[in-house]
Amino acid sequence: MRAIQITEFGGPEVLRQVELPDPVAGPGQMVIAVDSAGLNYADTHTVENSYLSRAALPMVPGAEVVGRTPDGRRVVALTDNGGYAERAVVQERLAHEVPDDVTDAQALAVVVQGLTAWHLLRTSARLAEGESVVVHAAAGGTGSLAVQLARTFGAGRVIATASTKDKRDLALELGADVAVDGASDGLKERLIEANGGRKVDVVLEMTGGPVFDASLAALAAFGRLVTYGMASRVPATPVRPAQLMGRSRAVVGFWLAHCLGRPGMYREPIAELLTMVAAGRLRPQLGGIYPLSEASRAHEDLRARRTVGKLVLDVRS
Known part of the structure; x- marks a missing residue:
């Protein structure tokens, strides 16, 4: 079979x-004939071995696929790597049937990025109706879905950040009340101004470094900053307990891997998200489709932040 493999980090x-x-396939597994594989920013960390879990070589990257089961069902599934290939092994319990009126790209947007956005708001931030929400990288795969879900889940004000005017315009189109430049310089002040002069209740943060620092500084009493990425590859300033206690703030970490196997944290949210997509109430943004052979170009575009929405590898081309 054709596959994308790395033999060095x-x-x-x-x-x-x-x-x-x-x-x-081993016990409890099955082999999927892959039609499309999803690309995530976390894949760039996996390839350089800088992610939360350490990788082993040689390796076929890729954490999500859409394809056909041995009995012909069309499913979307998480993988333990191996997705950038014409065949992929998946755990049977992590495969979910895809409605006919949901495209491959839409299904792939749901399984990692949509599920992450759902849990950021529901599980980690525990968003309450009327609270303000900051979504960083709001034109990206997770961010573009989080903007829409925050509105659906009752946020009082959705504040998007993005690096370009086109990306900020997209966030506004998707339901953000206001969109601001996501650069770290002056970010605290821009977030507070965007919230009518008040500090914010919830921040979804995946950049790290000075963006994390500014976001924490913009957090209101009883606010929650949920950190779920480290795209800048720059560490944030260490957080001291007194900083949190003195202002009644919380920093919450989220990693999707901890949802797998826990009752109610995988299949049920995916089913909800796919139903929303099929009904047109959630609009995943397709950022680009690359042939399997151009996986390296896709990673270059991801790292250079030239993309919006969901990126997909067409394994059949």
Whole structure:
């Protein structure tokens, strides 16, 4: 089968197309004939071995696929890597049937990024009706869905950040009340101004470094900052307990892997999200479709922040 494999850790240049034997399913697993594979920013960390879980070589990256089961069902599924290939092994319990009126790209947007956005708001931030929400990188795969879900879940004010005017305009189109520049300089002041001069209740933060620091400084009493990424690859200033206690603030970490296998945290939210997509109440943004052979170009575009929405590898081309 054709696959994208890495034999050394590094940047996009280490992603190479090769021929590999078809994988074999173990107990509780099945082999999916992959039509499309999803790309996530976390994949760039996996390829350079800078993510939360350490990777082993050689490796086929890719955490999500849409394709056909051995009995012909069309499913979307999480993988333990291996998604950038014509065949992928998945846990049977992590495969979810896709409605006919949901496209491959829409289904792939739901399984990692949509599920992450859902849990950021519902599980980690515990968003209450009327609260203000800041969504960083609001034109990205997770951010563009979080903007829409925050509005659906009753946020009082949705504040988006993005790096360009086009991306900020997209966030406004998706339901944000206001969109501001996401650069770290002056960010605290821009967030407070965007919230009518008041500090904010919830921040969804995936950049790290000075953006994390400014976001924490903009947080109101009893506010929650949910950190779920480290896109800048720059560490934030260490947070001291007194900083949190003195202003009754919380910093909450989120990693989707901890939802797998827990009752009610995987299949049920995915079913809800797919139903919303099928009904037109949630609009995943398709940022680009790349042939399997151009996975390295897709990673280059991701790292350069040239993309919006969901990126997909067309495994059939």
